[in-house]
Amino acid sequence: MAREIGAHMMLAEWLFVETVADLRNRSRDPASRRRYELLGIAPLLRKLLTDRGDPLLVTVRRARHEITPGFRIRPWQVPGSADESLNYLIRLSGPELVGDAATDxxxxxxxxxxxxxxxxxxxxxxxxxxxxxAHVEGGVHFGDPDEDGQEAMSSMAPVLLGHTTGQIEILGYLGQVVVDALTPLCDSILTSPTIVPEMHRLNRSGFYDHHWTTEHHAKRQPKTIR
Incomplete structure (x- = not known):
């Protein structure tokens, strides 16, 4: 059933679905991605989860309180084989941070x-x-490090640039966790989108004429073999 809330929410839902789709594409196989592609994940995560004011997730959930996204991540643990005598500057999770159905x-x-x-x-x-x-390496703004830990991460970037994407790949793995968590909300939007009653009418195919979701439903329809 469609939700009659208003044009602003309809725009937010469109942006949410498209942002999650973009995040899904960029987060596939992070180890094979170029650094610039991986950097492009940061603004998507910021937009969805950490924007000042109301992140996009908060906005779209105002109309969908019944759906609570669950983020399945395995927090980083000090490896059991770690050499306590070594003084590491930075240690980051890799693909092991992506949880599964058994992860809380x-x-x-x-x-x-x-x-x-x-x-x-x-x-x-x-x-x-x-x-x-997002704010130092240029995902959104290219700026000076001014928060805890940023100076150390920034000092490593020139060393890694052109040699490895090992450090920045973490964005891809975080993206995978976020996509998994937000997919049920995307599905809810596509199944029961916000509409403007004066503009959108349900057609015989079960779509709303002149609504942005029509394109998504059309892609899911099986192609007719002639």
Whole structure:
């Protein structure tokens, strides 16, 4: 059943679905991606989860309180084989952070606070990683490091540039966790979108004429073999 809330929410839902789709594409096989492609994940995560004011997730959930996204992440743990005598500058999670059905699901704020590494002996959270790549390395703004841990991460970037994407690949793995968590909300939007009653009428195919979701439904229809 469609939800009659208003044009602003309809625009937010469109942006949410498209952002999650973009995130899904960019997060596939992070190890095979170019650094610039991976950097483009940071603004998507920021838009969805950490924007000042109301992140996109908060906005679209106002009309869908019944759906609570669960973020399945395995927080970083010090490896059992770690050499205590070594003084690591940065240690980050890799593909092992992506949880599965057996992993406890976290709320959004718990996910953002989850530990995904250590930097100069201090815990590094999901939110810190997003903010660093969005605001220092240029995902959104290219700027000076001014928050905890950012100076150390920034000092490593020139060393890794052109040699490896090992550090920035974490954005791809975080993206996979976020896509998994937000897909049920995307499906809800596509099944029961916000409409403007004066503009949208349900047609015989079960779509709303002149609504942005029509394109998505059309892609899912089986092609007729002639």
């Amino acid at each position: 699901a976290l709320m959004a704020d718990q996910f953002l606070a989850a530990r995904v590494g250590m930097i100069e002996g201090q815990d590094l959270s999901v939110k810190q990683v997003i903010r660093y790549y």
